[in-house]
Amino acid sequence: MLILLPPSETKTAPDAGAPVDPALLSFPKLTAAREQVLAELAATSARDDALELLGVGERLRGEVERNTRLGAEPAAPALSVYTGVLYDALDPAGMPGAQRAAAAETLVVVSALWGAVRPADRIPAYRLAMGAELPGLGRLAAHWKQHLPAVLGPAAGDGIVVDCRSAAYAAVWRGPRERTVGVKVVRERHGKRQVVSHMAKHTRGLLARHLVERAAEGQRPGTPQELLAAARERWHAELTEPTARSAGELVVVRTED
Numbered sequence: 001m002l003i004l005l006p007p008s009e010t011k012t013a014p015d016a017g018a019p020v021d022p023a024l025l026s027f028p029k030l031t032a033a034r035e036q037v038l039a040e041l042a043a044t045s046a047r048d049d050a051l052e053l054l055g056v057g058e059r060l061r062g063e064v065e066r067n068t069r070l071g072a073e074p075a076a077p078a079l080s081v082y083t084g085v086l087y088d089a090l091d092p093a094g095m096p097g098a099q100r101a102a103a104a105e106t107l108v109v110v111s112a113l114w115g116a117v118r119p120a121d122r123i124p125a126y127r128l129a130m131g132a133e134l135p136g137l138g139r140l141a142a143h144w145k146q147h148l149p150a151v152l153g154p155a156a157g158d159g160i161v162v163d164c165r166s167a168a169y170a171a172v173w174r175g176p177r178e179r180t181v182g183v184k185v186v187r188e189r190h191g192k193r194q195v196v197s198h199m200a201k202h203t204r205g206l207l208a209r210h211l212v213e214r215a216a217e218g219q220r221p222g223t224p225q226e227l228l229a230a231a232r233e234r235w236h237a238e239l240t241e242p243t244a245r246s247a248g249e250l251v252v253v254r255t256e257d
Contacts (some may be wrong), residue, residue: 008084013125014076026118027151030236063127074123148173151183164204180247
């Protein structure tokens with residue numbers, strides 16, 4: 001089982017620790033591609049029009065300035081750097097040892113800067129979204145589409161891929177269609193359903209945590225139907241089965257009266 005997560009826009013900057021070494025991150029085949037993005041991000045962030053190019057406002061100027069020195073900034077495990085709604089629900093700090101080990105084996109965060117990282121990979125806080133275009137590199141999505149298949153395909157192996165990513169990050173690598181299930185969350189109120197972003201992120205984090213807890217006990221879903229059964233242990237859920245032509249979809253329904 002491979003659980004794919006998006007990064008968070010908000011990050012907690014480590015206040016101590018050795019800086020990142022791209023060569024020591026998981027998926028070493030991505031090292032050259034990572035170093036290329038790192039260099040281009042530093043150059044872009046030093047420009048007068050950096051905020052415009054990175055699509056952020058004035059209040060994030062400090063984070064953009066930090067992009068210029070990421071090679072010297074303190075680094076910490078990825079799951080302590082990524083914060084926000086999904087990661088609050090995942091609660092990696094509250095995982096006991098067996099769950100941390102299961103998370104290390106099953107979770108992968110797809111990143112605009114690093115391509116893909118595992119939970120224990122040490123990274124600094126940064127500001128970069130997959131939708132950005134760096135002048136010396138081009139669109140990040142196109143860059144990572146060239147490199148991620150070589151590492152995420154083998155990481156997925158012949159197991160199920162549970163895709164909790166947002167659209168921009170999902171587009172850079174699609175798992176094998178017949179073994180990939182995307183996660184959609186809807187709120188049902190008075191018989192009507194709608195997607196609510198905050199609730200969707202929170203529920204995806206809860207689902208990822210639930211799957212990690214089960215994996216720590218040796219219960220990993222091997223099929224879409226087993227994934228559905230696992231989700232139904234906590235929520236009302238529905239499944240559109242994957243086929244050779246299209247990935248499946250797990251719909252988690254959060255009900256409100």
